[in-house]
Amino acid sequence: MPLRAAEGPTGEILIPMDERRARAAGIDVTRVQAEAGTAQTMLPGTVAVPPQQLRIVAAPAAGLVETVLVAPNEPVKAGEALARLRSTDLLEAQRTYLQALSAEELAKQRLARDEQMYRERIIAERRLLTTRADHEFARTNLQEREQMLALLGMAEPDIQAVRKTRRMAAALTVTAPEDGVVLETRTSAGERVAASAPLFSIARLKPLWVNLQVPLPQAMAIEPGTRMSIPGTAAQGEVIRLGRSVDPATQSVTAVVEVADGAETLRPGQVVTAAVALRPNGTPQWSVPAGAVVRHAGRSWVFVKSADGFRAKPVTVISESPSASSIRAGLTLDDQVATRGILTLLAELTEVYGG
Structure with a gap:
């Protein structure tokens, strides 16, 4: 009975398989090719105005x-x-303002008269206090009506x-x-x-934002500070935020790029294709045939040949073309990855991670 796949301590899935079974499954392997630690990927995006502007x-x-x-x-x-x-709302607000103005002026005159009468000991202090309160109310009402005109x-x-x-x-x-x-x-x-x-x-159209649609496998290679430029224009900027939610229709996340340099060459609502320069992060970068990378359980994987079979290794996809993919993973120059007959290996991977 063949051994079952099992998860190793580094997150790799160990898939035991001898040479005869590998040949029967039609599995072909090829050696990985080292790449420089930087890469550029092209991503679609839409120009938008930052909401605070x-x-x-x-x-x-x-x-x-x-x-x-x-x-x-x-x-x-x-x-x-x-x-x-x-x-007509404006007319009504002005009418109540003028009424409040007349009431305040009348209250002010009464206050001046009562203050004079109080100094001559003609009225009691209680009446003066009442008149002052009436004037304060009229003054506050006038201020309120004036503010209403300003709001209009x-x-x-x-x-x-x-x-x-x-x-x-x-x-x-x-x-x-x-x-x-x-x-x-x-x-x-x-x-x-x-x-x-x-x-x-x-x-205000400077700076502008470019909302990039980043395929989920490439999202791990983009981080705040990643530089972006738009070919054919002077526009360039850097990622300020990477979305946490995934669009269920496109399986992509949104990276928000703030563009200050060359923002005048862009227009809100414009659809662009941006060149994103991915910086090295200490993980080696490799080129493998496009068919060597599979998607499963929300991650990208390659199957690395080992003495006992294959190791399903999670990788970060940097860029993809019809013929090759650039990935970041802890591989070596001697490693070989499966490029054909992968369905058997994928089935073993599913046994560990589920469908």
């Missing part, structure tokens, strides 16, 4: 868009006008103009919150919008 400009109040003053892809400065909005998008000079002239403005100006580029305009002149409806998206 993207701002959505929403309608501060419900109303009618009177005019749109910017177009997509137009650079804007902080405070620059984006649109004009005519709003009225600039401080416009609020002061309303205060001085006692005349209400029927429209307000929607402005850019910071410097950037208008990525999207979500409204048009003549459209009625609800409060908080998104009107524009504005982004």
Whole structure:
């Protein structure tokens, strides 16, 4: 009875097999070829705006868009006008503001009168304290109404103009919150919008992110700090984060690359192919025929010939082509790996790790 495969202390799976059984299974072997400790792999990716650099400009109040003053892809400065909005909510907020302003002024006059009467000992202190409290309440209410106007998008000079002239403005100006580029305009002149409806998206386009789709077998070879460039452009950067979750459809993880140098040559939403330079990590790098690497139990393996059969050895795939694969593993120049007839070895591996 042949011996069964078993896991060794280094994570290798020992698969006992004599020469006759190996020949019957049609197993061929080839010697591994040493490679330099660096490699480059090409990975697909998509250009994106870092979320902290993207701002959505929403309608501060419900109303009618009177005019749109910017177009997509137009650079804007902080405070620059984006649109004009005519709003009944704005009129109502100004009305309550003016009422609060009148109430505060009246409370202030009463306080001044009562303070004078208290100094002349005409009224009691209790009445003065009540008048002071009334004035403080009126002042706080006025501040609240002023803040409401600011939240509705009225600039401080416009609020002061309303205060001085006692005349209400029927429209307000929607402005850019910071410097950037208008990525999207979500409204048009003549459209009625609800409060908080998104009107524009504005982004700072430097730096940008490139979200790379890394096949799971290669994910172990990429780490924060790994350099990336995009052929044909000046864009280059480094990996800042490697995702922990796997896309079930593509069996890949996302590596986020921050691109500062050459970011102006990229566009959000652009699909790119990036060259990722994989640095040596102390593990030798080898070239083996493409058919020598198998996938099982979420890992990549090669079957290394030994005196007693084969050792199923976990490896890290650096890059792959139709004819060869670059791997990192603790091998030697004398090691030979199975390239054909691997189904029998894979079945033995499955016995240990399950299907």
